[in-house]
Amino acid sequence: MGEVLKVSGLNKHFALFPGPKVLVGCQDVHLVLGRGEFVGITGRSGSGKSTILKCIYRTYLPQSGHIWYDSARFGSLDLAKASERRIAHLRRQEIGYVSQFLSVLPRITAREIVESAMLDDGLDLPQVRQATEKLLAHFELDCSLWDVFPQTFSGGEKLRLNIARAMAKKPRLLLLDEPTASLDHESKARVKELLVKLKTEGTSLLGIFHDLEFMDGVCDRVLAMSAGRLTAQNLR
Amino acid sequence: METNEGAVLSLQNFRKQFGSGCEKCADLDERHLQRNYCPNCRTTYACADLSLDLYGGEILGVVGESGSGKSTLLRCLYFDEEASSGEAFLQGYKSGQVNIFTETGQQKRYIRNYHLGMVYQNPYMGLRMSFSSIGNIAEKLIAAGGRSVDAMTGRAASLLHKVDIPPYRFLETPATFSGGMQQRVQIAKALSNNPPILLLDEITTGLDLSVQAKVLDLIKGIQRELRISMLVVSHDLAVIRMLAERTIVMLDGKIVEQGLTDQVLEDPQHPYTQKLVQSLL
Structure with missing residues (x-):
């Protein structure tokens, strides 16, 4: 089993202007994610879990450390130093990110959101139509919502759409930032099902969860974080 | 190192000053300016040493406060103003081998007519x-x-x-x-x-929200269908967040920060960008 992701010595702090205020995001983080592996991270709010994910996705620029990623297109590259162009390409083709909040362009329907994610992958339109409907149906989004702008959705519906969009691409690496935080039990089970399916299809997953019960049965390993450091490996 | 390959527009060390300059502001490193203005000879250094690349099919956002040189940059690229110094290359024009700033007026008109499109903030200009x-x-x-x-x-x-x-x-x-x-x-x-390149200067400023939405949808649709590269100047961060994949932040004629748009907005590295992002409603 090869490694898809290898984070070593990752440091991120935030310098706040004006003045010498510095917030610590994460310190000296080391972690390895194997191909097809599902690793969960847990810890209290503010312990730096999201910081790690955002550094990997390059929403944050780390101060030091390496994030080696094994890309299908570019081979092994350091996400902390790769050019913006490459990161943009990877975001389109290989790395997915699901946050707690759906942030989509206004005035685009749920169906179009999922379809455009798939069209990036080069499928043709009839195929995409069918796959989109299947995916939306799986998440139990009512078909009356498919052609509606997501701004009008409830929190849970938005979240399910968000996950559907990320899964539509079948990314090589999927980063999950508490995607199930506000979901009901039934929806969680649905998400879990699809995550397992993605995993068997070869996607590697790194996710943040508060819900230990959810992680049970899907995560291969669980890491714990506190005060910006990974404190325990393999809780399970 | 990434090469410039694929850049449809490559701008290097571009400068634009309004005024002749004097001995007090001639030295680039030792000049004493008030922001970008020399109080002695009343010269404004609108754009100072800008370099940027615009890639095929990409929307590049340019943000910054009024007077930071955003519009001057676009106006020089569209030859409304003459660049003081620097080089710009278009991939589609003479294979990107020729600095378009030093071409003849006739050639500049040709470039403007065949390679560029410009949308001004004020429709009376365009x-x-x-x-x-x-x-x-x-x-x-x-x-x-x-x-x-x-x-x-x-x-x-x-x-x-x-x-x-x-x-x-x-x-x-x-x-x-x-x-x-x-x-x-x-x-x-x-x-x-x-045109393979579209220059958009504050196109939604002054429009009401629903009309702004219409214009933005139009721009987004054009980019999706026609894969035109765009340089989008705006001081509206919401517009930039919606349109641009990469963003440049300008202050006093200089680029103070550039990066992926979500990175610039969520993890700003420069004090000015932090101030800008914190001002967002």
């Missing part, structure tokens, strides 16, 4: 208000070598249709249009010669 809408577009088409009236009318009508101008108003002058409609005619005009 349109002839007393000519019909369709005539405005024909003007650009004639400049780009169009001679068949039928072909030009057809092209102009299809573009006006694309930007949602009703057919019965095609022959009316933009002076009789609302601000949002004028802006859309301007976009149609800028698109008429199929």
